[in-house]
Amino acid sequence: MAIITTKPKGTQDLLPADSHKWQFVESVVTEEAKKSGFSMLRTPMFEHTELFLRGVGDTTDIVNKEMYTFLDKGDRSITLRPEGTAGALRAAIENGLVHEALPVRIYYLGPCFRYEKPQAGRFRQFHQFGVELLGPAGYAADCETMSLGVRILRRLGLQNVSLQINSIGCKNCRADYQAALVAYFDQHKDQLCETCIERLGKNPMRILDCKCPTCQALAKDAPTNLEYLCDDCKTEFEHVKSQLQALQIPYVINERIVRGLDYYTRTVFEFVTGELGAQSAVGGGGRYNGLVADLGGPDLPGVGFAMGMERLVMLMEKQNAPFPEKEVCEVCFIPMGEQAVQKSAVLAARLREEGFAAEYDLMGRSVKAQMKYANRIGAKYTLVLGDNELAAGQANLKDMAGGEETAVPLTEEGLLEVLYQKNIDRMFGDIAEAAEQMNSQGE
Ligand code: ATP
Ligand code: MG
Numbered sequence: 001m002a003i004i005t006t007k008p009k010g011t012q013d014l015l016p017a018d019s020h021k022w023q024f025v026e027s028v029v030t031e032e033a034k035k036s037g038f039s040m041l042r043t044p045m046f047e048h049t050e051l052f053l054r055g056v057g058d059t060t061d062i063v064n065k066e067m068y069t070f071l072d073k074g075d076r077s078i079t080l081r082p083e084g085t086a087g088a089l090r091a092a093i094e095n096g097l098v099h100e101a102l103p104v105r106i107y108y109l110g111p112c113f114r115y116e117k118p119q120a121g122r123f124r125q126f127h128q129f130g131v132e133l134l135g136p137a138g139y140a141a142d143c144e145t146m147s148l149g150v151r152i153l154r155r156l157g158l159q160n161v162s163l164q165i166n167s168i169g170c171k172n173c174r175a176d177y178q179a180a181l182v183a184y185f186d187q188h189k190d191q192l193c194e195t196c197i198e199r200l201g202k203n204p205m206r207i208l209d210c211k212c213p214t215c216q217a218l219a220k221d222a223p224t225n226l227e228y229l230c231d232d233c234k235t236e237f238e239h240v241k242s243q244l245q246a247l248q249i250p251y252v253i254n255e256r257i258v259r260g261l262d263y264y265t266r267t268v269f270e271f272v273t274g275e276l277g278a279q280s281a282v283g284g285g286g287r288y289n290g291l292v293a294d295l296g297g298p299d300l301p302g303v304g305f306a307m308g309m310e311r312l313v314m315l316m317e318k319q320n321a322p323f324p325e326k327e328v329c330e331v332c333f334i335p336m337g338e339q340a341v342q343k344s345a346v347l348a349a350r351l352r353e354e355g356f357a358a359e360y361d362l363m364g365r366s367v368k369a370q371m372k373y374a375n376r377i378g379a380k381y382t383l384v385l386g387d388n389e390l391a392a393g394q395a396n397l398k399d400m401a402g403g404e405e406t407a408v409p410l411t412e413e414g415l416l417e418v419l420y421q422k423n424i425d426r427m428f429g430d431i432a433e434a435a436e437q438m439n440s441q442g443e
Contacts, residue, residue: 009118009124018313020326038105047081047087051079059199065195066114084128085288089132105131106131107129108129110128113125114126119278120276121278121314123310126308129309131148134302142286146305149285157322158315158319159319161282162250162251162271162273165252166226166253166255166267167266167267168268170266173228173233178204196212208256225258233266264286265286269286271284271307276311282307283306330381331415332373334385336384336386339387340390347383354416374400381398383415393409393411397415
């Protein structure tokens with residue numbers, strides 16, 4: 001196929017037939033974030049490359065292999081954002097949010113870019129929803145963010161997504177653990193991939209996160225971090241667990257979770273599913289106590305997470321989780337002739353003002369073809385408008401499901417009155433049906 005009619009590898013078109021699913025997920029994550037006091041922050045889709053070198057870390061897969069980096073016409077090194085945290089913190093620092101009322105609670109939603117090998121659930125342009133909570137240092141904030149993630153998954157109707165947690169310690173205890181890791185991996189250096197040999201000297205914990213099968217096999221028997229935690233970190237992790245229990249949030253401890261960023265401290269977590277093949281993480285996050293200071297801000301602790309929107313939608317589809325229906329056309333006008341088109345336009349405009357979706361033919365098609373179209377879009381009612389109807393000032397509103405026809409006056413208010421009455425009737429019908437169902441369940 002010609003290159004101009006083919007999308008770049010690893011990208012996706014979100015087609016009209018599916019867009020309501022995305023809008024639903026977007027509205028759920030937004031509503032839930034707002035309920036917890038988070039406000040939206042929108043940052044540029046590209047930043048100075050240095051931000052990600054600092055904010056993501058130069059021993060991560062993202063920085064090592066996955067960034068879309070280029071020189072702009074002013075010879076600046078620019079990178080398309082591979083994740084949301086670095087840009088969000090940069091903006092919070094640059095705009096002084098970190099000096100305003102604490103905690104800072106921000107959420108973001110938008111495209112991210114990583115040069116990865118595309119496969120199901122792994123794209124070069126994908127979309128993240130994420131939150132950052134800046135200010136509090138304690139476990140309560142960790143659990144507050146995790147519980148927001150859990151609530152989102154529940155509201156989307158997702159099943160079998162486990163919350164996996166770990167603590168990777170602090171500056172004080174990590175040194176001992178890193179020494180133990182270096183000692184272990186050093187013995188098996190010949191089996192490590194090239195990147196991991198480099199990580200051995202710089203950040204041995206990253207080896208545990210390597211996707212390379214031989215490194216993964218070695219990582220299985222590597223020393224685990226929980227036994228190296230200092231007393232403070234141990235106590236903190238106990239608090240995290242008991243707070244999750246108090247919130248009745250089930251969790252699993254997974255000591256292999258070290259997360260992608262270099263700057264995570266203490267609590268790290270992932271939302272994991274077994275139903276998306278190799279792409280098992282629907283989201284992940286953790287505490288990053290040194291990061292704000294490292295990006296030039298005050299010494300402010302933080303915690304956050306990000307979820308992959310594609311993976312949320314895919315999992316919902318896989319599990320047949322309920323998406324709300326697409327916006328349905330209330331009345332599809334079927335005009336014949338120019339005058340009827342004009343009348344349809346006027347009536348449709350009024351209906352839309354009142355919140356109803358309405359359409360009319362713009363193609364000059366036959367009544368039969370227009371009826372076929374109305375059927376295809378699932379219109380609730382059709383209204384045929386010809387010369388006779390215009391002359392009589394009255395037309396027949398046809399219920400497309402039941403087939404019955406109701407005579408309606410061809411005035412804006414007359415048509416609206418009938419539609420409101422029909423909607424009320426339908427609502428009472430639904431209530432009666434629900435009551436009957438409840439009664440029969442009670443028997
Ligand atoms: P993975 O282990 O799958 O590579 P990750 O650890 O790189 O994930 P994060 O950096 O934690 O991912 O990003 C948060 C979330 O964003 C992930 O849990 C996932 O749902 C989503 N995500 C990350 N990379 C991609 C991608 N290339 N395509 C689609 N979704 C992605
Ligand atoms: Mg990755």
